[in-house]
Amino acid sequence: MSDNLQTLGDALPRLGDAVLVTLQLTLGGAALAFVLALLLGFGSRSHRGAVRVPSRVVVEFFRGTSLIVQMFWLFYVLPVFGFRLESLACGVLALGLNYGAYGAEVVRGSINSVPAGQWEASTALNLGHVHRLRRVIFPQAWALMIPMFTNLLIQLLKGSALATYILLHDLNYFTEQLRRSTQDTFFSFTFGLLVYFAIAYLLTLVMNALEVRAKNRLGAGPTLREVLRIAPVPATAKAGAA
Amino acid sequence: MTDRDTTPAIEFRGVVKRFGDNTVLDGLDFTVAKGDRVTLIGPSGSGKTTILRLLMTLEESNGGLILIDGEPYTHEMRGGKRVAVPEKRRRQVRRRVGMVFQQFNLFPNMSVLENIIEAPVHVLGLSTAQAVVRAEELLEQVGLADKRDARCTQLSGGQQQRVAIARALAMDPEILLLDEVTSALDPEIVADVLGVLREVAETTDITMLIVTHEMQFARDVSNRVLMFDHGRIIEEAEPEVIFTAPREERTQQFLSAVLGEDTADRS
Ligand SMILES: Nc1ncnc2c1ncn2[C@@H]1O[C@H](COP(=O)(O)OP(=O)(O)OP(=O)(O)O)[C@@H](O)[C@H]1O
Numbered sequence: 361m362s363d364n365l366q367t368l369g370d371a372l373p374r375l376g377d378a379v380l381v382t383l384q385l386t387l388g389g390a391a392l393a394f395v396l397a398l399l400l401g402f403g404s405r406s407h408r409g410a411v412r413v414p415s416r417v418v419v420e421f422f423r424g425t426s427l428i429v430q431m432f433w434l435f436y437v438l439p440v441f442g443f444r445l446e447s448l449a450c451g452v453l454a455l456g457l458n459y460g461a462y463g464a465e466v467v468r469g470s471i472n473s474v475p476a477g478q479w480e481a482s483t484a485l486n487l488g489h490v491h492r493l494r495r496v497i498f499p500q501a502w503a504l505m506i507p508m509f510t511n512l513l514i515q516l517l518k519g520s521a522l523a524t525y526i527l528l529h530d531l532n533y534f535t536e537q538l539r540r541s542t543q544d545t546f547f548s549f550t551f552g553l554l555v556y557f558a559i560a561y562l563l564t565l566v567m568n569a570l571e572v573r574a575k576n577r578l579g580a581g582p583t584l585r586e587v588l589r590i591a592p593v594p595a596t597a598k599a600g601a602a
Numbered sequence: 603m604t605d606r607d608t609t610p611a612i613e614f615r616g617v618v619k620r621f622g623d624n625t626v627l628d629g630l631d632f633t634v635a636k637g638d639r640v641t642l643i644g645p646s647g648s649g650k651t652t653i654l655r656l657l658m659t660l661e662e663s664n665g666g667l668i669l670i671d672g673e674p675y676t677h678e679m680r681g682g683k684r685v686a687v688p689e690k691r692r693r694q695v696r697r698r699v700g701m702v703f704q705q706f707n708l709f710p711n712m713s714v715l716e717n718i719i720e721a722p723v724h725v726l727g728l729s730t731a732q733a734v735v736r737a738e739e740l741l742e743q744v745g746l747a748d749k750r751d752a753r754c755t756q757l758s759g760g761q762q763q764r765v766a767i768a769r770a771l772a773m774d775p776e777i778l779l780l781d782e783v784t785s786a787l788d789p790e791i792v793a794d795v796l797g798v799l800r801e802v803a804e805t806t807d808i809t810m811l812i813v814t815h816e817m818q819f820a821r822d823v824s825n826r827v828l829m830f831d832h833g834r835i836i837e838e839a840e841p842e843v844i845f846t847a848p849r850e851e852r853t854q855q856f857l858s859a860v861l862g863e864d865t866a867d868r869s
């Protein structure tokens with residue numbers, strides 16, 4: 361065991377690099393996925409066929425194909441057409457497209473879940489189409505989206521491990537290297553699990569904070585400050601939240 | 603009287619509305635004069651809500667024309683054909699129409715004040731300061747001046763509905779549509795909301811189209827009552843007449859069911 365720890369200690373700088381690669385893949389992929397989810401999600405609801413149909417096709421295609429095959433395709437096939445992307449770019453792109461397609465369904469579903477009365481009241485107040493979405497519908501849909509986005513983000517983190525196979529030295533790769541140098545399968549893979557779990561847990565905490573804030577803005581639940589107990593909760597707020 | 607005064611605020615001309623095979627309105631004609639307070643009564647499913655929703659463009663009609671101040675609203679005749687009016691022009695006409703809903707439909711992501719000033723600022727183009735002044739007046743009028751910065755979710759149903767009324771009035775509508783605005787409220791707070799609406803009726807000349815089961819309110823506020831059955835107006839009279847001496851048997855049945863046999867009106 362002490363040998364294992366010694367080996368791990370020597371590898372620590374590389375662990376830092378590996379975690380950084382995994383975080384780049386995860387956060388880069390999530391950022392791209394988020395933008396695509398909004399574009400494709402709203403596109404899927406459009407009344408114009410020229411917008412809706414392509415959105416649906418893209419969503420169905422990227423949901424319906426395997427992430428690893430998408431990564432391989434970007435990494436090995438795209439260069440055949442003369443576009444060579446770096447490994448990291450391929451990873452981020454594949455993760456973004458794949459999870460963006462899932463996210464688009466989350467966006468579409470959440471927008472549709474905002475009660476009809478909210479749309480109708482906006483019409484009665486003569487709010488324009490874009491204004492209504494931006495100021496009334498989206499803030500309410502956003503609170504519904506976040507828990508589902510949290511799930512997708514964690515899945516995206518785990519999916520990022522596939523980037524090892526397009527030659528990225530991410531956390532998965534590090535774990536494999538650790539196994540080779542320690543010859544201890546249990547130790548190295550358990551260590552890998554724990555580090556992935558720690559990252560996932562941190563991401564979940566951040567997303568939960570976003571969720572608390574979004575719900576509070578809709579007048580439901582406590583403020584983030586109350587949840588975090590950063591400031592002592594005033595007695596009135598406590599009574600209100602109870 | 604000038605021409606403008608005699609142009610009806612609302613005119614339905616042969617309006618047809620179907621939901622699938624169910625024809626709810628089959629060539630409905632009626633007019634509402636400017637400043638009229640018209641109550642629609644009739645059994646469940648007779649099409650009262652549908653009429654208000656058509657006027658708010660929440661439903662699309664399948665035939666006929668709806669005119670506001672004599673202007674085509676949702677459809678118009680062009681070259682002998684009935685064509686939809688583009689959204690841009692509908693919006694101009696819709697500006698004159700406001701609606702209060704049974705379920706209030708306040709925006710939960712905004713405070714009371716924000717709910718009221720949102721449309722005046724972004725649709726009418728008032729400055730925020732102007733809109734706030736007007737909103738505060740209206741909150742005063744509905745008795746909720748102290749709730750200005752409250753979240754809508756913290757208000758009771760009756761308070762929410764009063765905010766919704768203030769929100770509709772903030773748009774300075776010429777026509778106000780009220781669809782069973784007290785039906786979702788506890789009996790003891792119905793009076794508050796009706797009181798606010800009575801005051802609106804007394805102090806403004808807004809044309810009102812009211813669907814309600816509160817017959818005393820209908821009697822106090824409206825100058826005309828339309829009795830609907832199966833999407834048709836089967837009787838039309840002043841409230842005094844229709845509530846005391848309805849002509850049609852169907853109206854008598856309906857009113858005795860709603861008012862109960864022991865009501866003074868019926869004895
Ligand atoms: N969205 C809809 N889809 C299908 N049918 C509908 C829809 N809205 C209304 N209807 C039908 O249209 C008819 C008239 O409904 P409407 O809501 O206008 O009645 P109402 O007079 O307001 O009744 P109530 O007193 O119960 O509110 C009913 O038969 C109803 O089932």
Ligand SMILES: [Mg+2]
Nearest residue numbers: 650651652782
């Ligand atoms: Mg109704």
